[in-house]
Amino acid sequence: MKFQAIKGVRDILPPESELWNRVEQAAREVFATYGYGEIRLPIFEPTELFARSVGLDTDIVSKEMYSFEDRSFLAREEIRDFASFAEFVAGAERAFKAGEIPQTSNNASALGEMVRYRDELAKEFRGADPTKGGKDLGDFTNQLVRPYKLLGPVFALQMGPSLSLRPEATASVVRAYIEYGMHTRPGNVKLYYIGPMFRRERPQKGRYRQFYQIGAELLGPSDHAALDAEVIEMLLAFFSRVNLTSAKLYINSIGDKNCRPAYVERLRAELQRVREKLGADSQRRIETNPLRVLDSKLPEEQPIIDKLPHIADCLCDSCREHYEELKRQLALRKIEYQENWRLVRGLDYYMRTTFEITAPGLGSQNAVCGGGRYDGLVELLGGPAATKGIGFAIGTDRLMLSLQEAGAAAKCALDVYIAWMGVQAYPAAVALARKLREHNFSVELPPQEMKFGKSLSLADRLGARFAVIVGEDELAARQFTVKRLADGDQRRLPESDLLEYLTSSRTA
Numbered sequence: 001m002k003f004q005a006i007k008g009v010r011d012i013l014p015p016e017s018e019l020w021n022r023v024e025q026a027a028r029e030v031f032a033t034y035g036y037g038e039i040r041l042p043i044f045e046p047t048e049l050f051a052r053s054v055g056l057d058t059d060i061v062s063k064e065m066y067s068f069e070d071r072s073f074l075a076r077e078e079i080r081d082f083a084s085f086a087e088f089v090a091g092a093e094r095a096f097k098a099g100e101i102p103q104t105s106n107n108a109s110a111l112g113e114m115v116r117y118r119d120e121l122a123k124e125f126r127g128a129d130p131t132k133g134g135k136d137l138g139d140f141t142n143q144l145v146r147p148y149k150l151l152g153p154v155f156a157l158q159m160g161p162s163l164s165l166r167p168e169a170t171a172s173v174v175r176a177y178i179e180y181g182m183h184t185r186p187g188n189v190k191l192y193y194i195g196p197m198f199r200r201e202r203p204q205k206g207r208y209r210q211f212y213q214i215g216a217e218l219l220g221p222s223d224h225a226a227l228d229a230e231v232i233e234m235l236l237a238f239f240s241r242v243n244l245t246s247a248k249l250y251i252n253s254i255g256d257k258n259c260r261p262a263y264v265e266r267l268r269a270e271l272q273r274v275r276e277k278l279g280a281d282s283q284r285r286i287e288t289n290p291l292r293v294l295d296s297k298l299p300e301e302q303p304i305i306d307k308l309p310h311i312a313d314c315l316c317d318s319c320r321e322h323y324e325e326l327k328r329q330l331a332l333r334k335i336e337y338q339e340n341w342r343l344v345r346g347l348d349y350y351m352r353t354t355f356e357i358t359a360p361g362l363g364s365q366n367a368v369c370g371g372g373r374y375d376g377l378v379e380l381l382g383g384p385a386a387t388k389g390i391g392f393a394i395g396t397d398r399l400m401l402s403l404q405e406a407g408a409a410a411k412c413a414l415d416v417y418i419a420w421m422g423v424q425a426y427p428a429a430v431a432l433a434r435k436l437r438e439h440n441f442s443v444e445l446p447p448q449e450m451k452f453g454k455s456l457s458l459a460d461r462l463g464a465r466f467a468v469i470v471g472e473d474e475l476a477a478r479q480f481t482v483k484r485l486a487d488g489d490q491r492r493l494p495e496s497d498l499l500e501y502l503t504s505s506r507t508a
C-alpha cells in the first residue's frame with residue numbers, strides 16, 4: 001500500500017520552505033513595528049463559533065467546513081446484545097447528567113426513548129436464559145434492535161460537541177479576546193497569527209483544502225478610519241518587505257446595520273426582476289445572501305451585475321463619512337487604491353470598510369489578501385458591545401506563488417561540505433564541523449570516507465558554497481584547504497583564518 005497526501009493538501013518541502021520561513025519572518029518583523037503580538041490559536045473550535053460569526057449562509061459554513069463529532073467514550077459499534085445495549089444506555093444517561101455529552105433537547109429525547117426501550121426489553125426478556133430454553137438474546141441487533149427501531153435513537157444521540165477545523169481565524173481571535181477579557185487591556189489589542197486553515201473547496205492552482213494564512217486583527221474602542229488606513233499601510237509595508245511588486249489594493253464600504261439592510265432589499269428586488277437570466281447559484285443567493293451575487297465570476301452574469309445598484313449610493317451619513325475619511329487617510333499615507341463597489345467579501349461579519357489585494361501571476365485566484373472592519377462581531381460572540389475590530393488575512397500559498405513567479409528563490413542552505421580522507425582525518429573533520437555549526441554555518445559531513453572526486457561532486461550536487469578538504473597533508477600542516485565551488489578558488493588556511501574567511505564570504 002502506498003500512501004499519498006490527500007487531495008487538496010500538500011507538503012511544503014525544503015528548499016521552498018526556506019522561502020516560507022523568510023516571508024513569515026518578514027511578517028513578524030513588520031507587524032511588530034506596528035505593535036502587534038502573535039496569538040497562537042487552536043486548530044479546531046466549536047462548529048457553532050464559525051456558524052455564528054462567518055454566517056450560516058456562506059459557502060464556508062454551509063459546505064466547506066471539516067466538522068466532526070468529538071465523541072467522548074461511548075462506542076455505538078459495541079452494541080451487540082441486550083447487556084451491551086443496557087450498558088450503553090446507562091453510560092449515556094450518566095454522561096448526559098455529567099454534561100460529558102451535549103445536554104441538548106435532542107439528546108434528552110433520544111435518551112428518553114432509549115431508556116423506554118431498554119425497560120420494555122428488560123421486562124419482555126426477564127429471566128430469559130438460552131441455556132434453560134429461554135429466548136436467545138445473542139443476536140441482539142437483528143432480533144431486537146430492528147423490530148424495536150432502536151437504532152434510530154441510538155444514532156440520533158449526539159455523543160459529543162460538533163467541532164470544526166478552522167476555516168479562518170478571525171472568529172478564534174475574537175473568541176480568545178472575549179475569553180481572556182482582553183478589552184480590559186490598555187489601548188488597542190493588536191494580534192497577528194500565522195497558520196493553516198481548512199476549507200473543503202475544489203482544489204486548483206492557488207486554492208487548497210489546507211492553506212495558510214498570515215493575518216492580523218486590531219480590536220478596541222475606536223472605529224476611526226485612521227486605524228483602517230494604518231492596518232492597510234502595515235499590510236503594504238509587509239508586501240514591500242517581501243518584494244511583492246505590482247500588488248493592487250481595492251477598497252469598498254459595505255455600510256452597517258443601519259444602511260445595509262435597505263440596500264440588500266433593493267438588491268434583492270432588482271435581482272428578482274432578472275432572476276431568469278441568472279445561474280443557479282446566484283438564483284439561490286437572491287434569497288440567502290444577495291450581496292454574494294456581486295462576487296459572481298460567471299461571464300454571462302457580468303453585464304447584469306454591472307447594472308445593479310451600488311452600495312455607495314445607499315450609505316447612511318456616518319458610513320459615508322467613515323468611507324470618505326478612509327480615503328483621506330490613505331491619501332495622506334500616499335497609498336494608491338482603486339474603489340471596487342462589488343467588493344463585499346464572503347463572510348457575514350464585515351461592515352463598512354472592506355479591502356482586497358491582488359497580485360500578478362495567479363490566474364483567476366489572484367486575491368492574496370482580504371480584510372475589513374467587523375465592529376459588531378465581538379458583541380455577536382458575547383463580548384462587550386463597545387469593541388470594534390478590523391483585520392485582514394493574507395493567503396500565504398498565493399503570496400508564495402506570486403513571489404516565485406516573480407523569480408524569488410530559496411537561498412542555498414548548505415554553506416560547507418567537509419570532504420575528509422583517511423581515518424586519521426575524521427576526528428579533525430568532526431571537530432571542524434561542530435566548530436562551524438557553532439558559528440551558524442550549515443555543514444554537511446559525510447559519515448564514511450569517500451574518494452576525493454566523488455566527494456567533491458556530491459558537494460557540488462548538494463549546492464554547497466564551499467568544500468573544506470581535510471586530508472593527510474592538511475593534518476600535517478594543521479591547516480584546511482577550502483574550495484569555493486562557484487569559481488574553483490582554492491586556498492589553504494589555519495582554522496582561525498578559515499572561520500574568518502567563511503564569515504566574510506557570508507556577508508559578501
Ligand code: AMP
Nearest residue numbers: 168206207208211367368369370393395
Ligand atoms: P478569506 O478568509 O476568504 O477572506 O481569504 C483570505 C485570503 O486567504 C484570500 O485572499 C486568499 O488569498 C486566501 N485563501 C482563501 N481560501 C483559500 C484556499 N482555499 N486556498 C488558498 N488560499 C486561500
